[in-house]
Amino acid sequence: MRRFLSKLDRETPKGLQNKIAIVEKEVWAETDCLSCANCCKTMTPTFNKQDLKRISAHFNMTVEAFQTKWLKRERGGERDWLNKVEPCQFLNLKDNKCSIYEVRPADCAGFPHLSKKFKDFVHIHKQNVEYCPATYKLVEKMMSQVNGE
Secondary structure, eight states, X not given: OHHHHHHHHHSXXXXXXXXXXHHHHHHHHHOOGGGTOHHHHHOOOOBOHHHHHHHHHHTTOOHHHHHHHHEEEOSSXXXXXXXXXXXXXXXXXXXXXXXXXXXXXXXXXXXXXXXXXXXXXXXXHHHHTTTOHHHHHHHHHHHHHHHHX
């Protein structure tokens, strides 16, 4: 699947984004995120400045207090704010629901980024195909469509 994604990144077929939009609807009809929650169990979102303000306000905390309690700085690079622990501290493991769903980070709200411009997210799909059933199904369906042409 990763090779297929790399090939699509190098040689993007005409109309790929339109095909993805159609296949994505099928994928979401077949996928129940609450039965999995693997993203929350095995990954951490990045918290942007707006996320930090919104979520810390939700807890009636300062941004700094929220960061100290729940987050750590990424090593090197941009040094994003990440969860200190996995699974995510806001995941209820009994029902796989997010306890801060209404104010969750933008990264979580957009996950697994299937509807984003494909070329900009190939590297993300290569990572997510291993963890996310929706990404796996999308790539699987795209492989059959592209290879079936």
